[in-house]
Structures are given as structure tokens and as C-alpha cells.
Amino acid sequence: MKLISFFVSVLLHLFFILLFILIIKPINAPIKSKPVYTVSLITIPKQKPKPLKPKETKPQKKQVVKLKKTKKKIVRKAIPKPKPKPKPKPKPKYKPDIEKKIKLLKERERIENIKEKLLREKIKALREHVLTQQAAEKAYRQKLAENYVSIIQSIIYSNWGVEKSIIQNRVFITKVDIKLDYSGNLVKLKVVRSSGSAYFDGTVIDAIKSSEPFPKPPKEILTSGMVEFVITFDSREKE
Amino acid sequence: MRRILTILLISILFAASAVADTFQINISNPQYKPINVGLWGFVKNTPENISKRLLKTLKLDLELSGIFSYDITQHFSYEAPQKVVIGIAKLDKMDYVIYGDAKIDGKNILVNVVIVDILKGCVILQKTYIANRYSLDWVANKIVDSLIEYTTGVYGPFESKILFAMGDTKTSDIYICDFNGENTVRITNWHTFNILPKWVSQDTITFLSYRYGKPVIFLYNIFNGNLRRLFNASNLSISAVRYLNYFAVPFNRYGSVNIYVINQRGRILRQLTNDPSINVSPSFTQDYSKMVFVSNRTGSPQIYIKDTSSFGTAKRLTFDGKYNSSPTVSPDGKKIAYISTKNGTTYLKVMNIDGSNDTVIMKGSSLDSPSWSYDSRYIALTGRLGNRNVIYIVNTLNKQYFIAKKTKFIYNGLSVSPKIE
Numbered sequence: 091m092k093l094i095s096f097f098v099s100v101l102l103h104l105f106f107i108l109l110f111i112l113i114i115k116p117i118n119a120p121i122k123s124k125p126v127y128t129v130s131l132i133t134i135p136k137q138k139p140k141p142l143k144p145k146e147t148k149p150q151k152k153q154v155v156k157l158k159k160t161k162k163k164i165v166r167k168a169i170p171k172p173k174p175k176p177k178p179k180p181k182p183k184y185k186p187d188i189e190k191k192i193k194l195l196k197e198r199e200r201i202e203n204i205k206e207k208l209l210r211e212k213i214k215a216l217r218e219h220v221l222t223q224q225a226a227e228k229a230y231r232q233k234l235a236e237n238y239v240s241i242i243q244s245i246i247y248s249n250w251g252v253e254k255s256i257i258q259n260r261v262f263i264t265k266v267d268i269k270l271d272y273s274g275n276l277v278k279l280k281v282v283r284s285s286g287s288a289y290f291d292g293t294v295i296d297a298i299k300s301s302e303p304f305p306k307p308p309k310e311i312l313t314s315g316m317v318e319f320v321i322t323f324d325s326r327e328k329e
Numbered sequence: 330m331r332r333i334l335t336i337l338l339i340s341i342l343f344a345a346s347a348v349a350d351t352f353q354i355n356i357s358n359p360q361y362k363p364i365n366v367g368l369w370g371f372v373k374n375t376p377e378n379i380s381k382r383l384l385k386t387l388k389l390d391l392e393l394s395g396i397f398s399y400d401i402t403q404h405f406s407y408e409a410p411q412k413v414v415i416g417i418a419k420l421d422k423m424d425y426v427i428y429g430d431a432k433i434d435g436k437n438i439l440v441n442v443v444i445v446d447i448l449k450g451c452v453i454l455q456k457t458y459i460a461n462r463y464s465l466d467w468v469a470n471k472i473v474d475s476l477i478e479y480t481t482g483v484y485g486p487f488e489s490k491i492l493f494a495m496g497d498t499k500t501s502d503i504y505i506c507d508f509n510g511e512n513t514v515r516i517t518n519w520h521t522f523n524i525l526p527k528w529v530s531q532d533t534i535t536f537l538s539y540r541y542g543k544p545v546i547f548l549y550n551i552f553n554g555n556l557r558r559l560f561n562a563s564n565l566s567i568s569a570v571r572y573l574n575y576f577a578v579p580f581n582r583y584g585s586v587n588i589y590v591i592n593q594r595g596r597i598l599r600q601l602t603n604d605p606s607i608n609v610s611p612s613f614t615q616d617y618s619k620m621v622f623v624s625n626r627t628g629s630p631q632i633y634i635k636d637t638s639s640f641g642t643a644k645r646l647t648f649d650g651k652y653n654s655s656p657t658v659s660p661d662g663k664k665i666a667y668i669s670t671k672n673g674t675t676y677l678k679v680m681n682i683d684g685s686n687d688t689v690i691m692k693g694s695s696l697d698s699p700s701w702s703y704d705s706r707y708i709a710l711t712g713r714l715g716n717r718n719v720i721y722i723v724n725t726l727n728k729q730y731f732i733a734k735k736t737k738f739i740y741n742g743l744s745v746s747p748k749i750e
Contacts, residue, residue: 235350235352239352239354242354243354243356246354246356247356247360250356250359250360251359251360251361251362252359252360252361252362253361253362253363253364253396253480254361254727255395255396255724255726255727255729256364256396256480256481256726257359258726286482287482288446288449288479288480289364289448289479289480289481291449292424292446292448292449293359293362293448295448295449296424296447296448296449311350311352313350317350317352318350318351318352319351319352319353319354320351320352320353320354321354321355321356322353322354322355322356323356323357323359324355324356324357324358325357325358325359326357326358327357327358
């Protein structure tokens with residue numbers, strides 16, 4: 091009895107295996123000739139349902155699932171066959187493009203470098219030009235200032251006098267800060283450093299006040315409409 | 330916070346951009362310019378006799394100082410607005426202005442004084458002095474001394490007194506006057522020969538008198554009249570000067586004249602020089618550490634200096650001329666004034682305490698008895714001008730000299746007091 095049941099089960103198994111083989115074989119053939127499923131993959135995101143309407147989305151989801159399933163199934167079976175074919179083919183196709191591109195890029199770089207060099211040279215030339223202009227302006231301004239300073243110096247000196255017996259051989263130095271406006275008026279007078287002698291400091295202040303009004307300072311030496319001097323008065327003779 | 334920072338940054342940038350270029354100027358070697366003082370007070374609101382007296386003394390002091398020249402063209406009372414005074418003074422190119430008035434208030438005289446610095450445009454002195462008719466000159470002296478102090482940094486000399494001996498060939502008396510030669514008062518009236526007076530303190534003097542036939546050095550307090558004999562062991566015409574709390578006198582002993590220290594009773598305490606020659610005219614530095622004197626140890630009278638603390642040898646200071654005498658050390662101890670005689674002409678010379686920088690200050694006839702004022706700038710001395718004898722006031726800084734007193738009588742010594750309070 092046992093043997094009979096055993097044979098029956100074996101037969102049944104064989105029957106199912108045969109049946110399985112027979113069913114799969116006819117499916118493989120039509121799949122190979124139909125490359126349609128790629129299109130459906132693109133359409134999927136467009137047809138994605140909005141989260142607020144679940145009724146409409148349900149069928150779409152089902153479709154997608156089906157398609158995915160089909161795709162998976164197809165890929166699994168199709169992969170082993172095309173694999174060896176595409177791998178060797180693209181390599182020789184892309185190589186010449188990259189080299190060309192590299193060459194192009196290199197050329198572009200060279201051109202850019204040359205352009206940069208030219209620009210730099212231009213900037214240098216401009217800078218030099220500006221600097222020379224500035225230097226010329228500075229020199230001109232300095233000359234004007236020197237002339238004006240010497241005028242101020244001589245005017246103040248002509249008004250400065252002391253009683254020598256008070257000074258004698260002692261050294262008195264007074265430093266004064268003065269500011270003139272654009273028309274030469276004395277705007278500020280400040281003793282920055284006193285000599286220690288009220289009389290000597292007084293003669294210095296008197297000399298400056300007696301020199302007022304000063305000649306108009308040149309516009310070029312004005313800063314915010316003012317010109318400032320720090321004058322050092324020394325009781326000693328110049329060496 | 331961000332706003333504050335941005336405002337700060339902007340203001341710093343603005344300030345930096347607004348900073349002007351500063352040019353440096355150096356001016357040296359000033360020209361000579363006399364100091365002009367406007368003596369513009371004590372006419373308005375002042376009784377005439379007081380005005381005359383004040384102005385006379387003020388003018389005299391300003392002139393004798395040798396520093397100032399004065400102007401009397403304007404008159405302002407004490408109440409005059411300072412701005413007006415300063416404005417007019419600027420126009421008149423004055424450097425300083427003294428103005429004010431004086432009023433009689435019972436027995437007192439109220440002297441209101443203002444001194445203005447026109448150069449700086451500020452008031453130096455604004456004060457009311459309470460005086461009487463005897464001390465009006467003292468007020469005037471004080472005003473000028475204050476101005477001298479402001480301009481030179483050292484208080485003026487006019488609050489000292491000059492002590493001098495004056496007479497003829499038979500009699501001579503001791504007198505005292507202000508530093509400007511005014512207000513002379515006779516101290517002795519003995520109808521004898523009283524000479525070589527010296528100040529030894531603010532109120533005490535010494536002088537040599539032949540009152541009792543023999544030369545005697547007297548010590549006299551001019552304020553309380555206390556008179557006493559100090560020393561009578563010398564047969565020479567000598568003077569006594571102060572040495573610490575004692576006196577230094579030169580006198581003849583053992584065949585030579587040396588300088589000795591004596592106490593107030595005339596007892597000899599110590600010998601300061603020890604040389605077989607004539608050593609006279611001692612003068613000391615303020616700390617009494619050094620003594621300057623005259624010695625003829627090398628054949629002719631010359632100035633020497635020696636330490637008083639030791640018996641070390643004296644150092645000769647003068648080498649120019651055959652007769653150098655009457656040395657006197659300045660109160661600050663830095664200078665020595667002395668008289669040098671050459672071919673009958675006398676010179677007032679000043680040198681440093683170490684003998685360096687020997688300078689002729691004044692040339693004159695019969696110059697003698699130089700004496701420093703307490704400010705170490707002025708020297709009073711006697712001399713002869715034409716057929717008159719005079720007391721000169723010399724400014725050693727600018728070598729200007731003025732006559733404080735002029736007389737037909739002979740001067741027999743002079744000494745300037747310390748500052749009398």
C-alpha cells in the first residue's frame with residue numbers, strides 16, 4: 091500500500107513539474123519581442139495621485155504595482171543574456187569624446203590664461219599711470235605746501251621778539267598747534283608744550299596773533315577747508 | 330548693538346577723513362624785543378600825593394630792573410573793564426599793563442592793583458594791599474617784584490635794603506635805604522668814623538667803628554636798636570660776616586692776617602685760613618661749605634676758594650690782573666662777583682664759583698663793595714661818576730646799570746640785605 095502511495099506521489103510530482111515547464115516556455119518567447127514596459131515607467135510619476143483623493147489613486151497604484159512586478163520578472167530573466175553584450179561595446183565609443191573634450195578644455199584654459207595675462211598687464215599699466223598721476227599731484231601739493239609754510243614761518247618770525255636778558259643761555263622750547271581756515275583766519279591756537287616760562291610762551295602767542303590774518307592757503311593743501319601747523323619755537327640760535 | 334557699532338564706525342571714518350594734514354614749522358633765534366609795560370593806573374580815583382609817590386617808585390623800579398620800558402599815556406582805575414584795557418594795550422603794543430587806584434580808608438591806604446598779561450590775555454595779579462603812608466613804596470616794590478617773578482621766574486629784588494656807610498674824610502655814618510635808593514635812613518649819628526657795614530641776618534648788621542679810638546666791630550639790631558660790641562682785638566679796618574651762627578673776621582695775629590671764627594662774645598673759636606700772608610674779605614656759600622677770600626700769598630691780592638670743613642689748601646681762582654679784591658658769593662652759591670683793578674680802572678667781574686666764565690659786567694671808576702641781591706641777579710656797588718660818588722644797581726644778566734644814589738660824600742662800604750618781610 092505504501093509503495094503504491096509512494097509511486098502515486100512521485101507521479102503527481104512529475105506531472106506538476108512537467109506542467110510547470112510547459113507553462114513557462116510559451117511565456118518567454120513573447121516577452122523577448124516586446125520592449126514596451128519602459129514607456130509605462132515614465133508615465134507613472136505624471137499619473138501619481140494626489141494624497142487627498144484616495145479613490146482615484148487606488149487603481150493607478152495597482153497598475154504600477156503590476157507593471158513593476160512585470161518589470162522585475164522580465165529583468166530577472168533578461169539580465170543574464172544582454173549583460174556580456176553592452177559592456178564591451180560603450181568603452182570604445184566614449185574614449186575619443188573625453189580626449190577631445192580634455193583637449194578643448196586645455197585650449198580654453200590656455201586662452202583664458204592669456205586673457206588673464208593681458209588683463210593683468212593692463213591693470214598694471216593703469217595702476218602705474220594712476221600712481222604717477224598721484225605722485226605728480228603729491229609733489230605739486232608738497233611744493234605748494236612748502237612755499238606756504240615758508241611764508242607763514244617768515245611772517246611769524248618777523249613778529250617774534252624776546253628780551254634776551256631773560257632768556258640768556260637757557261633753552262626755552264614752546265610747541266604750538268594752530269589751524270587756519272580757507273581764507274587764512276586763525277581758527278585755533280593751542281600751546282601743546284610749554285617752555286615753562288610764562289613770558290616766553292606769551293611772546294610766542296603774541297607773535298602768532300600779531301601775524302593774523304595770514305595769507306590765503308592754497309586750496310590744494312586744505313583738508314576739510316582747514317590747514318594745520320605745529321610750530322616749534324626755540325630760543326636757541328640755529329646751528 | 331549693531332546700530333551703535335555702525336554709527337561708531339561711520340563717525341570714526343568721518344573723523345579720519347576730516348583730519349587735516351599737519352605741517353611742521355621750526356622757528357628759532359628770536360629777535361630782541363624790549364618788554365613794554367603800560368603803567369596805566371593810580372591817577373584816576375587816587376589822591377594826588379599817593380598817586381605821585383606810587384608812580385615814582387613804580388617807574389624807578391621798572392627802570393632799575395633793566396628789563397622793562399614803560400608807558401604812562403593811559404589811565405585806568407581799578408574798576409575799568411579788563412577787556413577795554415587789554416584791547417587798548419594791544420593797539421599800543423604793550424606786553425603787560427599795571428593799573429588800579431588807591432583810596433584812603435581811615436589810617437590805612439587801600440591800594441587796588443591789577444597786572445594783566447597782554448601777550449596771553451590773562452590777569453597775573455589782582456589784589457588789594459593795605460598800606461600806610463610809610464609803606465606805599467613797599468607796595469610799589471612788591472608790584473614790580475611780582476611782575477619780575479612772572480616774566481623771569483625769579484622774584485624781584487626790590488624788597489631788600491641797601492646798607493651803606495657814607496661820610497667825609499673825618500666822619501662816616503651808617504645808612505639804610507630801599508634797593509632803589511629811596512627812603513634813606515641814618516642808623517648811626519656818632520660823629521665818628523663808622524664804616525664797612527654788613528648784613529648778618531634780616532634785622533642785624535655789623536660795622537666797624539672808631540667810636541672809641543680803636544677799631545671795634547659792633548653788632549646792631551636795626552629794628553629794636555640793640556647795640557653791642559662784637560670784636561675789638563684787631564687793629565685793622567675789617568668787617569665781620571656771618572659764618573653759621575657765628576662770625577668770620579680777619580685780623581692780625583702772629584705776624585700775619587688770617588680769617589677766624591668768633592662767637593657773639595668775640596671769643597675766637599676756630600681759624601679758617603692759616604698762611605703767613607694777608608687773608609681778608611671772607612664770603613661764604615649759602616651752606617657755608619666753601620669760603621672765598623682774598624690773599625696775597627703769591628705776591629699780589631687774588632681771589633681764592635677753600636673748603637671750610639678741612640684744612641686743605643686754597644685754590645686760586647683769579648689769574649688776570651694784579652689786583653683782584655672784594656669777592657662776594659651770590660646767594661644761590663653759583664657765582665662770585667669781585668672787583669678787578671687794571672691800570673687805575675676798576676672792573677666789576679662775575680665768574681662761576683669754580684673760577685670759570687670770568688666776565689666783565691661793568692667798567693668804572695673806584696668801583697668797590699659789590700653785594701648781591703637775594704635773587705642772585707642784581708649787584709649793588711659803589712663807584713665814582715664825575716665828581717660824585719654813586720651807588721650803582723647792575724643787572725648782571727644784561728649788564729645794564731643804573732644809579733640808585735648820587736652824592737658828593739664818600740661811600741665806605743655797602744651791603745644788600747636778604748628779602749625783608
